[in-house]
Amino acid sequence: MSDVRIGVYVCHCGKNIGGVINPAKVAEFASRLPNVVVSRDYMYMCSSPGQALIEDDIKKYNLNRVIVAACSPRMHEPTFQAVLKRAGLNPWLLQMVNIREHVTWVHEDTPDKAEEKAEELIAAAVARAAHLYEITTEKAPVVKSALVIGGGIAGIRAALDLANAGIKVYLVEKKQSIGGKMAQLDKTFPTLDCSKCILTPLMVDVARHPNIEIYAYSEVVDVSGSAGDFKVKVKLKPTYVDWSKCTGCGLCVEKCPGRAPSEFNEGLGFRKAIYFEFAQAVPRKPVIDPRYCLWFTKGICRVCSKVCPVGAIDYEQKERYVELNVGAIVVAIGYEIYDMSKMVEYGYGKFKNVITGLQLERLSDADGPTKGKILRLSDGKEPKTVAIVLCAGSRDEKHVKYCCRFGCAAALKHVYYIKHSVPDSKVLIFYTDVRAFGKGFEEFYQKVRSWDDVYFIRGRPAEIFEDKDGSLVFDVYDSNTGQLINVKADLVVLESAVVPPKDWEPLRRLLKVSCDPGGFALELHPKLRPFETTADGIFLAGTIQGPKDIPDTVAHAAAAAAAAIGFLLKGYVESVPYLATVNEDLCSGCGLCASVCPYDAITIEEKEGRRVAKVNMIRCKGCGACAATCPSGAMQQNYFTDTQILSEVSTLAGGAK
């Protein structure tokens, strides 16, 4: 290739590179390599004068390949690509050589060998650069609508923000009503304002918003397409009530004789077989639970059908499916509390008076099974001594390793519930650390600590036993005093660990979102991009990314919505530069590339009587799976072709000199 004209630029990066090797010597070495027209070193290549140096050389020497030996391409590849662009060259004629992270930072002790390695890497890049070619990208329009999965506070906030920006929003909620966990809470910490009072107005806003369509009692069952143009299949589970006719009068619920344990009340108390999640449910349209409905179980009753003034009851209703076309997806499916019965030593599920913090919320709620009175479940008596156990399952090698991030503050709030309901009670809080990190949390903590008969004990209870009267006894090693304490409590509240919902894993696979060790959705960057995912067009709102309290959840959801709005209003998606390309002449249409493509970007199409692979440029994310699989070498990945890689590797294998 006689027309290849390469410029090599070796950066000192101050002392980072220049303090270990001699960049001038390396540049001199590079100047003798084939096709190299000009080779220079400079103190800071990324600085304006450094960039100008390259830009001028490109014009002066008519360069058509540029090699910058400096830091990681993760750092400055875009910087130098912009230089090429300004000089009228395609940005993908740039080749970075990482002589900082890969050379000087790791071989500081052996500068001679480091220099040799830098030279070899540059020689390999020079060999590779000869095979670089211009890469162009393609743009495709974005569908200006969004899917929000999950109607808790995160989904609600994200849906409202998106809708207010003029974007059509589909909000899918698996339960009968939106509202999520926040609707189950009595109050919120640290301000102790009524949870439902601040939540329900937002639920009403969602219901009334002209840009929001709610699919309650529904589930996402399939996702195809790609960023900007997702096709989503939603299953509308049978409610056995024709919601288009139903006026939400509630007569059916009132008259229904069927009883079922109430999920909303965390299994405490009962609901009807036809039910609303809770009084302020949105949408206010009931569903029949066929597991408890007398018509479905015994073929009798049909009271709801008889009393319904509009004839909305439809026992024959089948599940239905809708196909949605959206540009972006916000995942806001929240969390679940860890199954406390897995901590056998605490006796949850075995002893009636061992409850979770969320159950305590239901007991404290005026709308709950005890009308807001905190009572023991075994005998309905007021508990006089209550033990609150923090980190129940959390920060525990055997259960959940991470912190739930709201258990401490929730426990403080729970002290308030107990003291408010049973003023002469004694509350013992067993903690590992009290993490009162949020705004106003420390003040709240100090206030609760100052109350009479509230004791903070640093230690985790050992095995809990039940007394004859339903009380609970256990030993705790108090690590502050070094003493073993024997405790007898009327009620034990477990501030339980937090895990991703059970239905997350199948959904995660549909969305092709990665997960962290705890199973939560993995964000694109833990600090800088905490609400985006590695899957373009899919954003994370709230606790599905990791445990959060309400303020953090709302902030996260608003950020996710803002990112989604930005993505949708930009109006187009651009193909990645390093996408897969097919050499149709070599392609035999064996279809293995299509089998392994995780983005459904490859189809096998009939062309001039033959089967050949075709890559959808927008869907392709440049993962390279097809290129690695292609048995005939017909599929190549831009910027990582076999020729490019092999020329680099064989130069390295053969040595630079």
Added chain:
Amino acid sequence: MSDKVRVALYWCASCGGCEEAFVDLAEDLIKLAEKVEIVFWPVAIDMKKSDVEQLPDESIDVSFINGGIRLSEHEEMVKLLRRKSKVVVAFGSCAHLGGIPGLANLYSKDEILKYVYLEAPTVVNPEGTMPKEVVKVDGQELELPKVLRLVKALDQVIDVDYYIPGCAPPPDVVKKALDTLLSGKLPPKGSVLGASSRSLCDECDLNKTKPEKILLKDLKRVHQVKLDLSKCYLAQGVLCLGPVTRGGCGTLCIKGGMPCTGCFGPLDNVKDYGARALSYLASILDYDDEAQAEKVIEEYVADPAGWFYRYSLPKSLVRGRYQGSGGEAHG
């Protein structure tokens, strides 16, 4: 001298199938005889090395050489033929890629000789007689060719102009290759003659029966499954190497109810046939559980070298088992 094309045919480490492939041209042989003059063909004509030595350099138009390079004798002969020929064609899988004899590269010379002369179940050798390179018979010193450390493909010993693939090359492929060579319009050096530039799937009738995605949960050997001959074998869980193998054979094995085992070798863009084959198989195995994948691979692909490098081990990147440094190991 006539104006016929002067042709030589020679065999190295070969089963004889490639010689048979010429005979398989049947009636076409007669037509061929009108165009060519065979100057050297040890299997058919009684000629000696000295006859070739006496020919002027480059006086043979085309030499077809089959078999892998196993012995010092092979090396000597092919170097001689190279000198005497204008064009050298590697004929068949062994000359092309090293072939089945190339699998011997997984063993040392001593291991092979020990097994063949002492340990093989059909051997009766109570005196433990082993072959020697030099023996004295009636006071005369006789010399046998040396067994080389590694079996090589032809182009690892001499410069090769063209390749004709197959184990053995089917008559149609041979005919097409000969037509090309005799047409006088020679393709670029290094071309594989008589075959396709695409993989076997391109010409396979069953390709269109492939499902949209082939992700295998289970692998089966041919004897473990009743193959539906009208559907892609790979889709039925039988390892067919068609996707990674050069086409041109007309899917003979597949039509006969057997999956492709890869005798035509890799396509132009592929450096290492077996690595490519492994890479494609690994990509379409659909297991969440690594242990399960390992179990299936272990049971099914009990002999990975035999599966993936059946015809091409000498031409692979590893070439054979490492047998310590020194000698002509990887040279």
